[in-house]
Each structure stands twice: as structure tokens, then as C-alpha cells.
Amino acid sequence: MPGMGHGRAKSLRAAALLAFVVLSILVSLLISSLQQFGARKTHFSTDAIPGDVEDSEPLRGALISQLQQRRREIIPLLLTHNHNDNDDGENRQPEEDLQSLDPMLDYSLWDEITLGSRKAHLDEMDCESLVDMRAVEVLGSGYTKVVVKVNLSGGQPVALKLVNEQGIDMGKCVEDFKDPKGCRELVSSKLQKEIVLLQRLKHPNVIKLRGHCAAGAGGQRGGGVTVILEQGNPLQMIQLLQSPWEDRFRVCLDLVRLLHFLSRSPLGSVALLDFQPRQFVTVSGALKLTDLDDASAAETPCRTDADCVLQFPHRNFTVPCSARGVCEGLNEKRNIYNAYRYFFTYLLPHQAPPGLTHLVDHIMNSTGDLKADINQTLEVFERILLLYKSGLHLDNLPASLTEDYTVMRGMGTSGSVEYRCWPSYSQQGCVLSVHSATEAAHICNSHSQCNSFSLTGQKTWTGRLLASFRSGFSHLVPDGVSEVYVKKINVPGNSMV
Ligand SMILES: Nc1ncnc2c1ncn2[C@@H]1O[C@H](COP(=O)(O)OP(=O)(O)O)[C@@H](O)[C@H]1O
Numbered sequence: 001m002p003g004m005g006h007g008r009a010k011s012l013r014a015a016a017l018l019a020f021v022v023l024s025i026l027v028s029l030l031i032s033s034l035q036q037f038g039a040r041k042t043h044f045s046t047d048a049i050p051g052d053v054e055d056s057e058p059l060r061g062a063l064i065s066q067l068q069q070r071r072r073e074i075i076p077l078l079l080t081h082n083h084n085d086n087d088d089g090e091n092r093q094p095e096e097d098l099q100s101l102d103p104m105l106d107y108s109l110w111d112e113i114t115l116g117s118r119k120a121h122l123d124e125m126d127c128e129s130l131v132d133m134r135a136v137e138v139l140g141s142g143y144t145k146v147v148v149k150v151n152l153s154g155g156q157p158v159a160l161k162l163v164n165e166q167g168i169d170m171g172k173c174v175e176d177f178k179d180p181k182g183c184r185e186l187v188s189s190k191l192q193k194e195i196v197l198l199q200r201l202k203h204p205n206v207i208k209l210r211g212h213c214a215a216g217a218g219g220q221r222g223g224g225v226t227v228i229l230e231q232g233n234p235l236q237m238i239q240l241l242q243s244p245w246e247d248r249f250r251v252c253l254d255l256v257r258l259l260h261f262l263s264r265s266p267l268g269s270v271a272l273l274d275f276q277p278r279q280f281v282t283v284s285g286a287l288k289l290t291d292l293d294d295a296s297a298a299e300t301p302c303r304t305d306a307d308c309v310l311q312f313p314h315r316n317f318t319v320p321c322s323a324r325g326v327c328e329g330l331n332e333k334r335n336i337y338n339a340y341r342y343f344f345t346y347l348l349p350h351q352a353p354p355g356l357t358h359l360v361d362h363i364m365n366s367t368g369d370l371k372a373d374i375n376q377t378l379e380v381f382e383r384i385l386l387l388y389k390s391g392l393h394l395d396n397l398p399a400s401l402t403e404d405y406t407v408m409r410g411m412g413t414s415g416s417v418e419y420r421c422w423p424s425y426s427q428q429g430c431v432l433s434v435h436s437a438t439e440a441a442h443i444c445n446s447h448s449q450c451n452s453f454s455l456t457g458q459k460t461w462t463g464r465l466l467a468s469f470r471s472g473f474s475h476l477v478p479d480g481v482s483e484v485y486v487k488k489i490n491v492p493g494n495s496m497v
């Protein structure tokens with residue numbers, strides 16, 4: 001079977017290439033870690049400023065030390081073991097991890113590369129996966145990175161994250177150090193940190209890492225790193241503000257599930273230091289964190305409670321200084337309050353179903369005043385979801401409401417006379433989610449234009465039914481699945497059949 005032989009050779013070549021890529025990143029990490037013990041050698045370009053080598057020495061030295069600092073931040077992320085896996089992990093500080101590992105950094109790292117978890121990543125995409133790709137458009141950009149929508153040669157859509165050459169990070173670095181190649185390497189270290197964090201913090205609400213293509217391999221731009229991610233849609237707050245409560249609730253619930261995970265992640269309690277809607281995307285309606293380079297598992301050391309102040313533009317909070325001398329739950333609280341001020345206040349209360357407003361109000365109060373931890377917050381969110389899915393929040397709706405309607409099963413409509421309602425799932429007409437025909441009848445009774453509604457069997461993410469409400473229609477069309485409900489009192493003498 002020649003095809004198989006060729007395939008195996010290709011995958012061997014890809015594996016070898018990837019091994020080389022991973023090795024080259026990690027060898028460069030290794031080299032830089034060794035430099036911290038005295039050697040002052042670097043793989044930096046020395047031709048960045050031709051004819052000005054003497055003058056550029058101090059600048060290059062400063063740039064190298066920044067790069068070393070960045071790499072020092074990455075190494076503990078590579079080495080950190082699962083805090084939840086061992087009991088004394090609770091009492092250990094990340095700083096202690098770093099200090100205790102520092103002298104043997106090179107060997108531990110080397111073991112991790114050659115024997116450890118890295119082997120499991122061999123099925124990831126690499127530089128070879130990007131051959132013959134087709135760039136479609138820019139999806140977004142920030143201070144550090146630019147993200148491009150791409151179709152791979154097999155047609156598979158992915159998002160590529162690269163250094164933003166026009167970004168503020170690059171601009172400032174080049175201005176300071178006059179070394180574009182060195183700066184690309186420095187800014188790329190943020191992408192490297194993101195790769196490691198994406199590997200460590202796998203969760204349904206964190207963007208999926210598909211692979212990466214490292215500097216120097218596969219003919220990538222000098223010094224640059226390309227991260228290959230699942231493709232999402234940048235979060236559009238304005239659009240979200242106009243969407244149904246159910247979709248806005250989903251974003252908040254996903255965020256709380258993510259924060260719950262981050263509070264006890266494999267790296268410890270992680271804070272998102274740059275917490276903004278633009279750091280998130282949606283993938284098929286699910287919220288996913290994509291910008292992780294400002295995630296931090298560092299704990300704040302303290303001597304008294306006064307050392308543990310969380311400052312926000314309009315409010316300050318103080319958390320207790322624990323017996324082991326760190327601010328207790330600071331990272332978790334920072335995340336909760338940011339979720340409250342950037343997401344919940346805009347997305348949650350507006351148009352919440354009446355049977356759930358007491359729980360929504362409770363969330364708004366407890367997160368806005370930081371009275372609840374993330375476990376308690378998640379519990380209330382999950383309770384809301386359960387009530388909403390089961391329709392238990394509608395317990396006072398009488399089933400007799402549908403008796404005012406004539407039902408035709410297995411029928412759809414054509415020639416509908418639509419009216420608009422807000423917020424509708426459809427631009428043209430009035431399409432809302434309902435738990436049952438009873439809730440739909442209740443809604444139709446409250447709309448003066450409504451004379452009929454249909455349930456088509458289509459469902460929302462919670463499993464609720466999509467109902468379309470209308471003033472009238474001209475024909476019934478057999479379709480085998482839909483149900484049409486027509487108001488009895490309106491049947492004669494109006495636009496109905
Ligand atoms: N996987 C993705 N799919 C679609 N868009 C994305 C993806 N990842 C990031 N983006 C968009 O690209 C922008 C820049 O990415 P980000 O990682 O936030 O860069 P920076 O660190 O420069 O802020 C984001 O604000 C987001 O809109």
C-alpha cells in the first residue's frame with residue numbers, strides 16, 4: 001500500500017519537525033535560564049543596528065534582561081505540578097516553587113521536554129500544517145497580538161495568533177531598543193506564555209490550542225511565534241446587549257464556570273489581570289477566554305489585612321491576610337468583581353424572566369459587594385439554569401391557557417402576517433423561546449397583535465422551544481413536525497384563514 005507508506009513517512013517527518021520545534025523553544029528557554037547563572041551569551045541578532053554595535057550594547061543588554069525576565073515567568077508555569085493533586089499544595093506558594101526549583105531548573109526542564117507531558121502534544125498542528133493555508137481576514141488585534149482567520153489546506157478553519165507588528169507593545173519596544181528582531185522575540189515571549197497557559201488551563205471555556213509554529217522553524221518570520229487556535233467570533237457587547245436574555249445569561253454562566261475553574265486550576269488560583277470583554281470570543285454561542293498572557297497565579301504576600309486591598313475605579317475591598325502571609329482569595333475576588341462590572345451589570349438583570357429575578361438580584365448584590373465566593377456564585381447560576389430549563393419558574397401559569405387556542409399538529413403556516421417584538425430570535429418576525437405551549441399562549445395573550453403562534457421543534461441552547469408569534473397567516477402547510485395554535489375568539493372576521 002504505497003499511500004500508507006507515504007502517509008507514515010509524512011507523519012514521521014511532521015513528528016520529527018515538531019520535535020525539533022518544541023526542542024528549539026525549550027532549548028532556547030534552557031539557554032536563557034543558564035544565562036541567569038552568569039553566562040552572558042545570547043542568540044540575539046548582533047546586526048540589528050549596523051555600525052553601531054558599541055553604542056547599542058547597553059540597549060541590547062536591557063532588552064536581553066527583559067527577555068530573560070519574561071522567560072523566568074514562563075518556566076515555573078512549565079514546571080508547576082497540579083496543586084489539586086497533592087494535599088500540601090494548598091500551603092505552598094508559587095514563589096516557593098520558583099525558588100526551590102531555580103537551582104535545578106535546567107535538569108527539570110530537560111526531563112519535562114524529553115520524558116514528560118510534551119510527548120502527548122505530538123498530535124498538535126505545527127508549521128507543516130500551515131503550508132498552503134489561505135488567510136481570509138483579520139479577526140481582531142490588541143496591544144500585543146493580531147489574529148487572522150485562516151483556512152488550512154484541507155479546508156479546516158483556524159485562527160492564527162501572531163505578534164502585532166503595528167501594536168503598542170512592538171512600537172514601544174522598537175522605540176526603546178531599536179532592535180525589531182529582538183523586539184519580535186520579546187513580544188513573542190507573550191505568545192509562548194500563552195501557549196503554556198493554554199496547555200495548562202484546558203477547559204470548555206478556554207479557547208482550544210490546536211498547535212503552534214515556533215520561531216526559526218518552517219520558515220516563519222524571524223523571531224516570531226504563531227499560535228494555532230480554534231476559530232471564534234470576537235465578543236460584541238453591543239450585539240449581545242440586543243440579544244435575548246437566554247443568550248446573555250449563557251455568556252455570564254460560562255464566565256462563572258470559567259472563573260470557578262480558574263480559582264482551583266492546576267496552577268493554583270489564577271487572576272485575569274486584563275479582564276475585558278475583548279479578551280473573550282464565542283464559539284457556537286459558548287464563551288471562551290482567548291487572551292491569557294495577563295493571567296497570573298501569583299499570590300500577594302501580606303503582613304496585615306491592610307496589605308490586601310483590591311482597588312477598582314469606584315470601589316475598594318479588603319480581603320484577609322492569611323496565617324501563611326498571603327491575601328486570602330484575592331485572585332478569585334478580583335475576577336468576580338470584574339465579572340460583575342464588565343459582564344453581569346450589562347447582561348444579566350435586563351429582561352430576566354420574572355420568576356428568576358429574585359435569584360438574579362441576589363447574584364447582582366452578592367457579586368457587586370463581593371459577599372459570595374465563586375462556589376456560591378456558581379451554585380446560584382446553576383440553580384437559575386435548572387429552573388429555567390425545567391420551567392419551574394413558571395409554576396403559576398395555568399395549563400388551561402391553551403384552551404383558548406385551536407391546535408393543528410403536523411402543520412406549518414405560509415403567508416404569515418408578521419409583527420416585530422423585542423428581543424426576537426428573528427429580524428423579520430417575533431420569535432421567542434418558551435418552555436411549553438402554555439407559556440407561548442401566555443405570551444401571545446400579552447401581545448395585542450398576536451392571533452396565532454407555531455412551535456417548530458427548533459430549540460435553544462437550554463432546550464427551550466422556539467415559538468413564532470404572528471398576527472395571521474394565509475395557509476396551513478402539512479410539515480409533519482410543527483404545531484400551529486390559533487386563538488379561538490379571533491378565528492372569524494379577521495385576517496385569519
Ligand atoms: N480564536 C480566536 N478567534 C477569533 N478571534 C480571536 C481569537 N483570539 C483572539 N481573537 C480576537 O483577536 C483580538 C486580539 O487577541 P488578544 O489575544 O486579545 O491580543 P492582545 O494580547 O494583543 O490583546 C481579541 O480581542 C479577539 O477579538
Ligand SMILES: [Mg+2]
Pocket residue numbers: 142143278279291
Ligand atoms: Mg487582548
